[in-house]
Each structure stands twice: as C-alpha cells, then as structure tokens.
Amino acid sequence: MIRITNNRLSLQQIMFELEDNSAGALSMFIGNVRNRGRSGHVSEIYYEAYSEMAEQKMREIENEAQTKWGIKKLVAIHRIGNIKVGESSIIIGVSSEHRHEAFEACKYIINNVKARVPIWKKEISKESQKWADGILLGIEKK
Amino acid sequence: MRSDIPDNDKIKVKLFAILRDRVGESEITITAPTGITVSHLNSEILKKYPQLKSFSNKFVTSVNCKVTTGDTIISSKDEIALLPPVSGG
Numbered sequence: 001m002i003r004i005t006n007n008r009l010s011l012q013q014i015m016f017e018l019e020d021n022s023a024g025a026l027s028m029f030i031g032n033v034r035n036r037g038r039s040g041h042v043s044e045i046y047y048e049a050y051s052e053m054a055e056q057k058m059r060e061i062e063n064e065a066q067t068k069w070g071i072k073k074l075v076a077i078h079r080i081g082n083i084k085v086g087e088s089s090i091i092i093g094v095s096s097e098h099r100h101e102a103f104e105a106c107k108y109i110i111n112n113v114k115a116r117v118p119i120w121k122k123e124i125s126k127e128s129q130k131w132a133d134g135i136l137l138g139i140e141k142k
Numbered sequence: 143m144r145s146d147i148p149d150n151d152k153i154k155v156k157l158f159a160i161l162r163d164r165v166g167e168s169e170i171t172i173t174a175p176t177g178i179t180v181s182h183l184n185s186e187i188l189k190k191y192p193q194l195k196s197f198s199n200k201f202v203t204s205v206n207c208k209v210t211t212g213d214t215i216i217s218s219k220d221e222i223a224l225l226p227p228v229s230g231g
Contacts, residue, residue, distance in 0.1 A: 031231050047230070050158055050223055053207040054230075078230060090231055110231060118204075118223075119230025120159035131160040134227030136200070140208045 002058040002076045004051050004119075009088045014075050023072040023095035027102035029110045031090040033083050037123035039130045046129075047080040047089055050118040054078070057117045065094070065108055069101040076109055078119060089121075149176040153183060153216065156223035161201060164193045180205065181212030183222070201226045 001017060011030070018026055033045045062074055073095045083089050092109050096102040113119075114135070121132045153172045162168050172186050180203045188195050202209045204223045205216055216222060 048159055049230070050156065050204075050207075050225065052221075053204060053223070056207050114231040115228075117230050118158065118225050118228050120226065121229045122159070131163075131226070132229040134229035136227045137202050137204075137209045137225055139202070139211055 001074065002055060002062050004049050004054055004058075004078050004080055006081045007079070009077055009079050009091050011088075011091065014077065014091050014093050017075045018073050018093045018095045020072045020095050022097065023102075024097055025099040025102040026093065026095045027099070027106040028094075029090070029092040029106050030088050031110070032088050033085050035085045037130075038132065039123060039125075039128060041125045041127075042085065042123045043126065044082050044084045044124045045089065046082050046122040046124060047078070048120045048122070049078065049080045051080075054117045054119055058113065061109055061112045061116065064112075065105040068108070069096060069105045071096040071101055071105050074105070074109070076113065078113070078117070080119070082124075150174065151176050151178065151218040153178070153218050153220075153222060155183070155187065156221070158223065159226050161194060161197060161224050161226055164197070165191050176217065177215055179212060180210055180214045180216060183216060184212070184224075187224070197226065 071094050075093045078090045094102045094105045123130050150173050155170050174186055201224045205220050
C-alpha cells in the first residue's frame with residue numbers, strides 16, 4: 001500500500017496495516033524533518049509532489065521490492081505540504097517472514113523513493129526559503 | 143486551410159518546485175507545430191520564459207509520467223511536465 005498524503009502520518013495506523021500473522025519480522029524507516037539543512041537552521045520543510053507520477057513510481061518500487069524479497073506486506077506513505085521539525089515526512093514499513101528481507105526491502109524502498117520519485121522539498125527558516133538540491137531523474141522511455 | 147501552413151498544437155506543461163516559483167504559474171501553455179519533439183518544446187519554453195534558461199540542464203521532461211528523450215514526439219493529448227532534481231524522503 002503506497003500513498004501520498006497531506007495528513008500527519010500515524011505510526012499506529014501503519015503498524016495496524018502491516019499486521020500479518022505469517023510475518024516474523026517488521027522493519028520500518030521513518031524520515032523526520034530535522035532542524036538543520038544545507039543552508040543552516042530549518043523550522044519546517046515544504047514538500048511538493050507530482051502526485052500522479054509519484055504514486056506511479058512508488059508503486060513500481062513496491063512491485064520491485066515484492067519481486068526481489070517476497071515480502072508479506074508493505075506500506076510507504078509520503079506526506080506533503082508544510083511539515084514542522086520533528087514531524088515525519090515519510091514512513092516505510094515492511095513485514096516479512098524473516099528479518100533479512102524486511103531490512104533489505106525497507107532500505108531499497110527509501111533509497112529508490114529518494115532517487116526516482118518526483119517529490120521536492122523547500123527548507124524554510126525565519127530568514128530564508130530554499131529548494132533543496134536533488135537528483136535529476138533518469139530517462140525511462142525512448 | 144492552406145496546406146503549407148503547419149497545424150499548431152496548444153501543449154500544456156506542468157511546472158514544479160523551483161521552476162514553478164520562477165515562472166509564477168503551475169501550468170503553462172505553449173503553441174507549437176503539430177509533431178513537435180520534447181527538445182523543440184523545451185527550446186520554445188526557454189524562449190517564452192527566459193527566467194528558466196539558467197535551469198536548462200537542471201530539469202528533465204516527463205511525457206505521461208515517464209521521463210523521455212529529447213526526440214520523443216508529443217501532442218496536446220500528452221501530459222507533459224518539467225521536473226527539476228528531486229529531493230523527497
């Protein structure tokens with residue numbers, strides 16, 4: 001299950017979605033807004049997505065992780081809009097039979113979300129607002 | 143219609159993040175000859191919005207949610223977007 005949302009992320013809800021009695025392992029990655037960015041102090045981050053494409057890419061990544069590790073359940077939710085320091089911008093949760101698959105899939109998903117999903121962040125402080133440097137997407141189709 | 147005058151398409155282009163900020167709009171419309179390529183469209187965009195020239199090698203173009211090569215032919219039916227470097231997560 002993947003989604004982009006404007007709402008605050010609920011760890012409890014995600015844990016509920018990951019419940020699976022055949023899974024012996026559950027791995028999570030939680031990305032939080034921190035108080036320092038490349039340009040100094042940060043009070044909040046504004047996240048923006050090309051939602052249709054972002055959900056499509058996240059679904060592709062989900063399918064790849066499913067194929068590689070045969071995981072039981074997967075939840076990846078990216079929040080957009082203004083997110084304050086300490087709040088979560090992304091939560092990825094993977095349940096699998098054993099820990100290795102859960103760890104590896106979780107790492108694969110966050111690394112690929114960062115590199116392949118059209119989402120942008122602007123670091124905001126009292127003094128300035130600056131779009132973060134990022135990764136240029138690669139060509140997919142001839 | 144005279145046959146020596148090419149038909150034009152009105153191509154809508156979505157802009158995101160820093161590109162949208164620089165232009166001040168989240169969607170622009172470019173009038174271009176039918177059968178235009180992505181590269182040609184990008185040149186037309188930079189002509190119409192010179193404030194994007196400094197970003198010319200800092201964005202890619204997606205057609206129907208896929209990042210494509212410059213020689214891809216597009217039409218007004220396609221969903222086009224200019225995507226600066228991504229920084230999600």
